[in-house]
Amino acid sequence: MTANRPWRGARGMAAVGVPALWSSAAFANFQLNMTPGVTSVSHRIYELHMLIFWICVAIGIVVFGVMFWSIVHHRKSRGAVAAQFHESTKVELAWTVVPVLILVGMAIPATKTLVAMEDTADADLTIKVTGYQWKWRYDYLDEKVGGETLGFYSNLKTTPQQVYGDAPKDEHYLLEVDRPLVLPVGKKVRIVTTAADVIHSWWVPSLGWKRDAIPGFINESWTRIEQPGTYRGQCAELCGKDHGFMPIVIVAMNEPDYAKWLADTKAGLLAERDSATREWSRDELMAKGASVFQTCAACHQANGQGLPGMFPPLVAGQPFAAPEPLLAPLRERGFLDGAGNIHIGSVTQHAEIVMKGIPGTPMSAYAGQLSDVEIAAVLTYIRNSWGNTLGDVVQPAAIKALR
Amino acid sequence: MAEMATMTMSDDDLRARQRRGVRRTLLVLVLLVLAFYLGFIWLAAQR
Amino acid sequence: MSTTADQIAPAHDEHHAPRGLLRWLTTTNHKEIGTLYLVFSLTMFFVGGTMALIIRAELFQPGLQIVEPYFFNQMTTMHALVMIFGAVMPAFVGLANWLIPMMIGAPDMALPRMNNWSFWIMPFAFTLLLSTLFMDGGGPAGGWTLYPPLSLQTGAAFPFVILAIHMMGVSSVMGAINVIATILNLRAPGMTLMRMPLFVWTWLITAYLLIAVMPVLAGAVTMLLTDKYFGTSFFNAAGGGDPVMFQHIFWFFGHPEVYIMILPAFGIVSQIIPTFARKPLFGYASMVYATASIAFLSFIVWGHHMFTVGMPLAGELFFMYATMLIAVPTGVKVFNWMATMWRGSMTFETPMLFAVAFVVLFTIGGFSGLMLAIAPADFQYQDTYFVVAHFHYVLVPGAVFSIMAATYYWLPKWTGHMYDEKLGRLHFWCSAIGVNVLFFPQHFLGLAGMPRRIPDYALQFAGFNMISSIGAFLFGLSQLIFLWVVIKCIRGGEPAPAKPWEGAHGLEWTLPSPAPLHTFQTPPQIDPSEAHG
Incomplete structure (x- = not known):
């Protein structure tokens, strides 16, 4: 998921050892047939x-x-x-x-x-599912919080250490997310799927179906979950590098639990929004930024070194060899010097790239995906990590002003 | 049966007949290929 | 149209034929070009196989051990492109080149110079395709289906991949034109259409499929190219296009393409089973009609690859019913093979072993195909390892086994030597066991919920993945036996008689072994009782 070379080399090969072999075999449960599911x-x-x-x-x-x-x-x-x-x-x-x-x-x-x-008629509630490279977003179209639709992103929770064999793999390896989709039991839920970048496919075997999430189009499906529980699935349509790393988790709750979850989530989102108006310390921003950067690390890598020819490094002075259509927009924005090395431009330019993306390249616009706090934090983090020593502390208020 | 007529043909006549046939087939098939290629792009452009 | 003149008097080039490499570069002889195709195909089979083994090695256990996900995606994409366009299709074209003129009593292919050209495009196309692995941003990694918008994210490799696909398409189309022109015009007097061997019939129908669909693929990738570099929006929703339209166009090519890779296999098996059952093929006419029906149906079932994209109900029902219908002519074929074996006098030399394994294992692939046709169930199966198991069952113990059966069957005719029967049987048993250990567990993985094209998987899939990978290495390594048998047979061995198989029928067996470079320069007399075996 992270390193910038195709082969994992000797260290990776060494991991294919006998002990690893046994430990993984111990988890294996030879399931033979399709699940009857819960709908x-x-x-x-x-x-x-x-x-x-x-x-x-x-x-x-x-x-x-x-x-x-x-x-x-x-x-x-x-x-x-x-x-x-x-x-x-x-x-x-x-x-x-x-x-x-x-x-x-x-x-x-x-x-x-x-x-x-x-037959998607007579649904009790509607969830909009949006596929991103490489995570899902769930919007509860009937629920408002602070004047906006209730919604959140759902990211893979399994750590790279587990993937690369540096930490033991837990029970729900690759099938765990930070925020699951929570649904009420016994209600007819209309699920509309779409995507922001490429085609994905939303699949939870226990519901009995998958549906493609296609950018620019909306697909309708429905489900009525019969018993409370946690149901896991994965993206089923090849969507790029981390296609195998965008799981889906549904937690189905009885009506009272669901109502309580809804209230808690709304309160949490409101508190998050309020925090955008206060002054943040550098340490707070760096800590928050490190976690937000996981989103960026999918392409720019955890060490900020990017991938040659595809994703630029985020470290000043690093060379970036790539086709001209990728280099030109960087040069225009002041992020590439005459020698073809990366240069970190002004905070404003930097924020613009993150918020608006670079059209025609894989860099998408994050203004809609990340909050003011998150953008401020990740900018602070990038500008002060891996040898970058710009010393800036970007405040959420500054990002709000740019919107 | 036209195919049976070839049984009594001289070798030279048979080869000449085959040569004409190959030319005709080639022409028809090349036109078919072009029609499918351009036709599908044209169809897609109509949307 | 001077190209056709060669075959009219082909004897003249014997005197000044160049030697060495130049001979192969400039040859217009159908047997030499056939050999070139077969050697090229075998090479690509090993290249694509190596990629498959990299994939299976990474999937041996959970976690990332050997390759990075992006490279893994390049391997799955390239493995498919190389195996489909580089291994299976050229193998069938090679067999067509070698066998069709000999089977219908023609002196050569109808367009010998074009024949040379259609082969020699291939090495360039594949050098180009494989070189993209070393370009900035790596090779194509969006799957062989090239779905936009994902495929548009390919790096510097993109235009090279498109050009390579165009070149492969041009090569296939020229090969197909040649096959049709040969079969329609160069049959020996008395070789009526309904007396042609089934291999010739299936290739005639396959060639028509190629003519109809390769240009469609070319059109689709041309539109991808203009979308990426010339600002068109055929498949870009933001510009008013539709990414799903690409899938419709692609599968309009893609489904007939599937039959392009299996119909000649049907033909081969229909030649081999009667020979070793020492009994005429049961239901020759119904075999021809069934092949034609499958070809027709292949044009109206593409939507079953897209049940989950959100088609209207009427569309899903139509594609489901049409797809289920394919089971009828396919069933007729299987029943006919069964009836051919029934009350025969069978022996099981290597070609027959592969042919019988073909019938059994292809039928298993057919059953999973029938299950996949059921649209509601497909909402579960789609894009899982169940699909991977299905199409590998029809392509590996299907198409690839038939090519191996054909190789063993006609190798004595090509080389003049008998192959080593013991090694041949060893190769068969290793392959047959390996292929099932490799692909059968993948049915379970798919049903249990493992998506395809993922480099790492949840722990509940670990057991069957490990078994599958072990099978992969068994199957892959046993192909080295095949390579050795073929090389050994070319270099020497017991001299083969003109008709090494007691029960064989057909014009090719009236020729000496090895078949001389030029055959049937005067058309043979057709004995109606010998026709189509």
Whole structure:
């Protein structure tokens, strides 16, 4: 997830050791089949899946049975003499018509299930799911907090140390997020999916379906979770480097718990917003910035060194070799000196890049994704890390002024 | 059957007939390829 | 149109044929070009296989051990492109070059110089494609499907990838034109269409599919190129375009492409099973009609790759029903092979072993295909390892096994030597066991919820991934036996008679082994009882 070379080299190879092998095998639980899930739709899909599976098994037993019987008995070594028949209209007609009838038998329940899945009417609440490279955002379209829609990002919680084998992998390795999507049990939830950058796909197996999240388009689905619990899933459409690292976690709660969670979350978001107006200390900003930088580290790497040819380093004086379309916007904004090395420009320019992004490059606009505090913190962090010694302390108020 | 007519043809006549056929096939197929290539871009541009 | 003149009097170039490398560079002989295609395909099979082993090595256990995620994505993308366009398709074109003229009694392909050109584009296309791995920002990493907007994030490699795909497309289209022109015009007198061997029939239909869909792929990637560099918005929602439209266009190419890789395999198996069952193929006519029906249906089922993009209900129902229908002609084929074996007098030399394994394992791939056709269930299966298992079952023990069966079957005709039967059987059993250990557990992984194209996975998937990786190395390494058998057979061995297989029928077996460079310069007499075996 972080290093800037394709191969992990000797250290990585050494990690493929016998002890690691055993520890991971201990976790393995050889699940064979699809989950029946926790919604009426997922039950119907599971039944459909099993029905077709058993039909296939039955056909397989007949076809392979006949084949193997003839392989055993109709061998030259057993003195079999070849018959010379080579067609039979009746038989050929039969094995055309019978499969058609079997298929009709499969199509009927499949059609019914499909029709039921499409019916998004009469939903109790609507959640907007937005895919980002590489995290999800959930907006509760019916809930307001301080005049705005209630919403938050949901990031992978598994640490790089676990991924790279420097720390033991916990039970929900790669399937844990900082803020799960919380849903009420027994309510019909309409889920609309879209994306901000590339196509993603939102999939929780226990709900029975996945739906693509496509930039510029909105897809509608629905679910009604029947039992409280935690349900995990992952992005299912290749969406770039960290496609494997954007899990989905749903926590389904009974109505009173859900109401309490809603109230707590709203209060928390309000407090977060209020903190933007006060003066922050340098240490506070650096600490906050380090955690916000995880977002940036996906491309610019945890050590700020970027990836040659793709993502520029964020360290002054570092060379950046890349195609001209990537270099020109940096030069225009004062972030590349004449020698082709990185130069850290003014706070205003720096904030502009983070907030507005650089069109035509993978650098997207973060004004909508990050709060004033977060932008201020991450700028402070970048400008004072990895050998950058600009000494600036960027206050949330300054960012607010730029909006 | 036209195919059966070739059974009684001289070798030279057969080869000449084949040469004409190959030319015709080539022309038709090249036009088909161009039509599919440009046709699909044109269709996409209509949106 | 002087190109066609060569085949009219091909004898003249025997006198001044260049030697050494130049001979291969300038050859217009269908057998030499066929050999070039097959050697190229085998090379690419090992290149793509190495990438697959890098993928499986990383997935051996959870965590990142060997490669970084971005490089992993380059490997999955390149593995697909190399295997599809570099290994499977050229192998079938190579077989077509070698066999079609011999099977229909033609002296050569109809357009021999174009034939040379369509092969020699390939090494350049693949050098270009593979070189992108070393460019700024790495090679393509957005999947072989090149979905925008993700594929537009590719670095400096992007235009090179597009150019390489264009070159492969031009090569395939020229190959297809050649096949059609040959089959339609150069059949020996008396070789009517319904007397052609099934391999020729399936290739004729495959060539039409290629003509129809390779230009569509070319169109799609051209639009990607203009979207990235010339400011168009075909697939950019912000500019009024539609990223899903790319998927429609891509799969309009992509689904027939799947059948391009399996129809010639059907043809090969339909040649081999009757030979070793010593019994005529059951239901020749229905085999031809079934192939044609599959080809027709392949044009109206592309939407089943896109059930989760949010199509209207009517669209999903249409694509579901159409896709389920494909099971009917495919079933007819499997039943016909079964009936051909029934009450035969079978022996199991290596080609037959591969052909029987093809029928069984391809059918398993067909069953999972039928399951995937059911749209509501596909909402679970889509983009998981279940799909990976499905298409590898139809492509590896399907298409690749058929190519290996064909190699063993016709190798005596090509080289004049018998291959080493013991090594051949060893290769078969290692491959057949390896391929199932490799791909069968992937069904379970997909059903349990593992998405495809991820470099690292949750701990509950660890067990089956480890088994799958072990199978991958068993399968991959056993292909070295194949390489050794082929080299050994080229270098020597027991001399092969004109017809090394007791039950074989067809014009190619009337020629001496090895087949001389120029054959059927005067058209052969067709014995109707010998036709299509």
